[in-house]
Amino acid sequence: MKASPGCWTWSRPPARVCCGRYAVQIRRAESLKPFNTLSLQASAAALVRVSNDQELAQAMDWSRSQGLPVLPLGEGSNVVLAGDLDALVVRQCNEDLKVVAEENDRVTLRISAGHDWHRLVMRTLEAGFYGLENLALIPGTVGAAPIQNIGAYGVEFERFVVAVQGLEMRTGEHLMLTAAECAFAYRDSVFKGELRDRVIITAVDIQLSRRPQSDLDYPALRDELARRRVANPQPEDVFAAVVDLRKRRLPDPDKEPNAGSFFKNPVISAERAQAMRTRWPGLPCFAQAGGRVKIPAAWLIEQAGWKGRRVGGVGVHPGHALVLVNHGSDSGKELLALAASIRESVSRQFEVTLEMEPRVYGLQA
Numbered sequence: 001m002k003a004s005p006g007c008w009t010w011s012r013p014p015a016r017v018c019c020g021r022y023a024v025q026i027r028r029a030e031s032l033k034p035f036n037t038l039s040l041q042a043s044a045a046a047l048v049r050v051s052n053d054q055e056l057a058q059a060m061d062w063s064r065s066q067g068l069p070v071l072p073l074g075e076g077s078n079v080v081l082a083g084d085l086d087a088l089v090v091r092q093c094n095e096d097l098k099v100v101a102e103e104n105d106r107v108t109l110r111i112s113a114g115h116d117w118h119r120l121v122m123r124t125l126e127a128g129f130y131g132l133e134n135l136a137l138i139p140g141t142v143g144a145a146p147i148q149n150i151g152a153y154g155v156e157f158e159r160f161v162v163a164v165q166g167l168e169m170r171t172g173e174h175l176m177l178t179a180a181e182c183a184f185a186y187r188d189s190v191f192k193g194e195l196r197d198r199v200i201i202t203a204v205d206i207q208l209s210r211r212p213q214s215d216l217d218y219p220a221l222r223d224e225l226a227r228r229r230v231a232n233p234q235p236e237d238v239f240a241a242v243v244d245l246r247k248r249r250l251p252d253p254d255k256e257p258n259a260g261s262f263f264k265n266p267v268i269s270a271e272r273a274q275a276m277r278t279r280w281p282g283l284p285c286f287a288q289a290g291g292r293v294k295i296p297a298a299w300l301i302e303q304a305g306w307k308g309r310r311v312g313g314v315g316v317h318p319g320h321a322l323v324l325v326n327h328g329s330d331s332g333k334e335l336l337a338l339a340a341s342i343r344e345s346v347s348r349q350f351e352v353t354l355e356m357e358p359r360v361y362g363l364q365a
């Protein structure tokens with residue numbers, strides 16, 4: 001079992017070590033500021049880092065004994081912490097990767113939930129297992145990838161999924177979901193619906209190809225490859241182009257704390273898109289399966305005048321209207337107030353409701 005180098009390590013001895021039958025180290029009242037990419041201040045009732053299944057089982061057992069819910073946290077790159085969390089926050093740090101099946105040019109891998117996503121993309125590419133290139137440099141862990149069915153440059157995680165392994169949080173029972181049972185959709189899955197807060201994902205089985213098969217349909221990716229004068233792109237070229245594009249386009253959370261795209265791109269009916277296009281001819285439209293149309297939330301936000309605006313300690317990035325940045329505020333509530341103002345003006349101007357992408361925690365019910 002390998003622990004992720006990117007995973008947090010104790011900087012000082014735990015304030016309270018839960019001993020006796022619990023070997024895992026559980027800290028009470030710990031700050032989560034270092035563990036969310038928006039760098040928001042919030043504390044967890046308890047926090048634990050686990051590096052194998054036994055430690056996870058112990059942590060879950062402890063949470064039940066304390067009557068505390070379990071809250072899985074990866075890199076914290078898709079959460080808004082708006083207040084303290086009355087939960088045992090569990091961070092998984094194991095980075096196991098093994099081949100579980102091989103057939104012709106297809107290979108099935110089982111990767112543990114704590115594995116860093118980008119490192120997985122690099123490891124598979126180096127091993128000659130292709131497919132994940134378009135998803136390079138997405139922050140976060142493998143265990144979080146199924147939650148919102150991560151996607152970028154025309155490819156979504158669901159394309160590779162064979163099964164998702166997890167534990168039922170209430171009982172600790174093992175469960176395995178097939179790709180169909182995960183009900184993947186655009187930035188959505190069963191883990192945001194029926195199974196929300198009910199499952200901690202422990203591993204993911206994905207199938208990749210030994211034969212290079214890059215997806216080059218996304219216009220910005222094609223343009224970037226052309227700019228680099230790559231005539232016959234190989235997976236390594238696609239990987240390099242995606243990494244470069246993302247570095248140029250998206251602010252680095254270490255320098256400008258953010259959670260990536262703050263709103264989903266609205267998907268509307270073809271009739272509605274046509275009507276909007278008539279009124280706003282510059283509106284970009286992307287045809288989706290089933291005849292629906294995706295419109296960019298960034299365009300709507302920019303047209304509504306929010307791009308680059310700052311309100312108190314938070315703001316909208318000047319280079320990317322979909323990215324909200326924390327310029328030094330400790331309060332998730334300030335960020336949510338900005339998000340609410342943006343939603344309101346987009347709704348007023350375009351009659352389109354923006355849906356937030358990150359999950360909000362710490363607001364009183």
Ligand SMILES: Cc1cc2nc3c(=O)[nH]c(=O)nc-3n(C[C@H](O)[C@H](O)[C@H](O)COP(=O)(O)OP(=O)(O)OC[C@H]3O[C@@H](n4cnc5c(N)ncnc54)[C@H](O)[C@@H]3O)c2cc1C
Pocket residue numbers: 037071072073074075076077078079092113138139140141142143144145147148149150151152199200201202250251252253258259260261359
């Ligand atoms: C700069 C930047 C760029 C981004 N670009 C993209 C992009 O291109 N495409 C995209 O899809 N997303 C993107 N994101 C969003 C984010 O990277 C993904 O959603 C990622 O999968 C989140 O991983 P995480 O480990 O940080 O999850 P966290 O933020 O820690 O958690 C997110 C949610 O998943 C749950 N969760 C986490 N791990 C588990 C687990 N093991 N079991 C059960 N539930 C779990 C948490 O409880 C929480 O509800 C971006 C974010 C940033 C900051």
